[in-house]
Amino acid sequence: MPHHPTPEFPEHLEALYRQFPFERSLAQDPLSCVRRQAHDPAAAEVAGLFTATLAVGNVTAIRGAVAELERRIGGDYAGFVERPPAEHRAALRGYRHRWIRGDQLALLARRVAAARAEYGSVGELFRAGLEEGGFAGGLDRLSGHLRGAPGAEAGPRGYRALFPTPLAAPRSPCKRLTLYARWMVRRGFPDLGVWSGVAPSELRIPLDLHVHWIAYHLGLTRRKSRTWRTVEEVTDALRAVDPDDPIKYDFVLCHTGxxxxxxxxxxxxxxxxxxxxxxxxLWRRRGGAS
Ligand code: SF4
Structure with missing residues (x-):
């Protein structure tokens, strides 16, 4: 039973990429909200982090949640996080998207401001972890900072669970922060490339249900659960296609679904x-690929 990429897979994947209607699908992607901030790296990395945190559920609901957030903060992400905590709480009081609440986002704003004060940018915080422990180390440093140091204020109920890390929670694909890293690092369309100190070759696949389904059926992984090991396996398979920019195919694989x-x-x-x-x-199994 074949369950690995065919020898011709790289050419087929590249053909899928080349013919893909990016503009059609970008309108259906939360990244379209972040791209409005692309002119300002500071605004883009903060907008990206809030948007990725809210990237739960269908895209219409996510875009609505981001629009409501922007209305409350006056569209000024970088300025908002610098405001006093009482203003964060007041602006986000009663806000809710699925299980994500305004009190959690208010603490996120405070932690982002602290990260920017200490490291200069969220990107530099990520890069510091990356230099010590690769991509998982970068996510771990970012997640750890957002969750707060051991012994620090735990924050509102459910806050810490918003920021899993592959080192502490290897059963999680850490999809939202991995997606955030893709948006910030990749320089190819439709991503923003505002973290210039990180190579795209370091990225890992943001493994949502759509990407996992097609990755499994194209033979990029045999794993049926979305764990960090599956993330690494799918990324390794894509790295064999493009070692410098393996995650360039993520948008296409995701939006095909x-x-x-x-x-x-x-x-x-x-x-x-x-x-x-x-x-x-589905077609190889029954010999129907010709
Ligand atoms: S199910 Fe059909 S459309 Fe989807 S990947 Fe397989 S052949 Fe392509």
Whole structure:
């Protein structure tokens, strides 16, 4: 039973990338909210962190949650985090998106301001961890700072759980912070590339349900659970395709699922023109790839 990429997979994946309607799918992605701040790296890295933290549920709800946040903070992310904590709490009182509440975001604002005061930027905080322990070390340093040092104020109920780390919680794919790192580091469209001190080759795949489904069915992993080991395995497979920028394919793999381009089932009308059909387990399994 074949369950690994075909020899032709790199060309097929590149063809999928080249023909992908990025602009169509960007309108359906939370990144479109962050791109409005792309002119200012300080605003972009703060907007990205808040938006990634809110990236739970469907994109319409996420975009609504980001719009409501921006209304409350006057659209000024970098300025907002520098305000006194009482103003953070007042601006975000009663705010809610799914299980994420305004009191949690108010503490996040305070911790972001502290990170920027100590390191100069959130990106430098991440880079300091990266230099010590690779990408997982970067996420660990970032998450650890946002959660607060051991013994520090624990914060509102559920706050710490918003920021998992691959070192402390290897069962988590740490999808939201991994996605945040992609937005900040990659310089290729549609990402922002505002953390210039981190190489795109260091990134790991933000493993949501859509990416995991297609990665599994294209043979990039045999793992059926979304753990950090699966993140590493899928990233290694993509690194074999593009060692310098393995995560350039994330947006395409993710939105192939979100957009409905991939029905996640054998459907000849849709799968017929799919350029990765020769690699797709649903078709290889039954010898129907030709
Ligand atoms: S062949 Fe069909 S099910 Fe497989 S990846 Fe392509 S669109 Fe999805």
């Amino acid at each position: 979100i957009s409905g381009d991939c029905p996640k089932a054998r459907d000849l009308a849709v799968c017929g023109p799919c350029v990765v059909r020769p690699d797709c387990l």
